[in-house]
Amino acid sequence: MNILLVDDEPLARERLTALLVELGGDYRVVAMAANGEQALQLCDELQVDLLLLDIRMPGIDGLTVAARLAEMATPPAVIFTTAYDEHALQAFEQNAVGYLLKPVRKQRLQQALEQAQRLTRPQLVALSVVQASSAPPLRSSYRGGLETLPIEAVIYLKAEAKYVVARHAGGELLLEESLKSLEGRYPEQLLRIHRNALVARQRLVALERGTNGGAWVRLQGCEERLEASRRHLPEIRRWLSR
Template identity: 40%
Template sequence: MTTPLRLFLVDDEMPALRRLEDVLHDCASECPIEILGTATNGVSALAQLAEADADAAIIDIQMPQMSGIELARELQSLSQPPAVIFATAFEEYGVAAFEVRAVDYLLKPIRRERLLDALNRVAEMRAAQAQAEPASHARSHFSVTERGRLHLIPVAEARYLKAEQKYITLRTREREYLLEDSLTRLEEEFGSRFVRIHRNCLVARDSLVGFEKMPSNGGETHWVAVLKDVPERLAVSRRQQHVIKEFKKNG
């Protein structure tokens, strides 16, 4: 059985989105699809696509806040960007679409045959990529929204992830960000990159410099982790002190 193409749709006009969904369903008998989600502007689409595992995004071009061309350019920063198919009523953006590596450029009203050609092209690209490299399901970026502005933080820049009440503190070399996520889920997704040192804290393996003993208030000492480029010391729980032994063994 053919794995459905995972699609994400972006258009600022709801009737256009509904029409696109109808044409896609007409194509499904020849090219199975799964619609992961929709967005009515580029900013929202970028945030969702940073989290989604989409094979392709079908994107309108003239949209408020962020144009389809700008969105496609931003998507290229992802480690596994979706293929881009533009769907627009305007012919004059063809050169710009080529510059952002669009798979196809469809003019509205979209015909089933043209859309099916574009989907088959994406399916062929996906099959070629699957043969060339192993699949990776971990994100390359964390998406953080602050005061209406979207930040894409490369996972490689994270020094630690610490659970605090309802949020996760994401620490980079420069500053802290707040994530709405679960530490357990993050550990499952990024277990090869991070190691748990406490029930509320994961640290990046490549940022770990070593461990130190520090005095506690009661006069006893406890272990803390020392991280590269981060001044604070992070407590290591007794349950996780095997990490210290493994670090010394591998170091």
């Protein structure tokens, strides 16, 4: 993963570089920028997969940089690194993959990088479509950090214990929002199949009968079959027969 570090503070860039070295893996710092103008120029000149982007900088701020990048055909992913927590909502409106508060902790950086890697490698070309989507991304504050997931990347949502698990191609994200609330927020994207499960409408490919008389749905990109309750079968059939 090619990473561009963007921060007007040299010590902040040095700390991020040191943390990336400690983490090892497939993370390469291809360049550094001290302001937004330099960042945009470097993104035009280099193959950048991800920006670790400060928000408050002289000239163009990080939020404006992210908005400009979203206009690219294949924009890089963005993880904001900032000392201020009041910009979180604006950051997620720019579809940021993560929002890390300074001083950046190694574990939180690793989690955000893994999330970004799942989005940039399998779905980099699709990311520009996600940026333009009118549907806001899912947001998780689990584990003391902030992560996002485009609703278009969701395969299914399932209630487990105190959380809702959002399954996607790269793994899962834990949400503290109820299924009822999520169903209300994304009626065009999600379909209820059970009291404890919602599925992505566009991934629903088949309804099957089990040997015990139950019903199960098959989803594109998912080997797991999910149980469908009897009360939701008519709506599932209507969607499949559209």
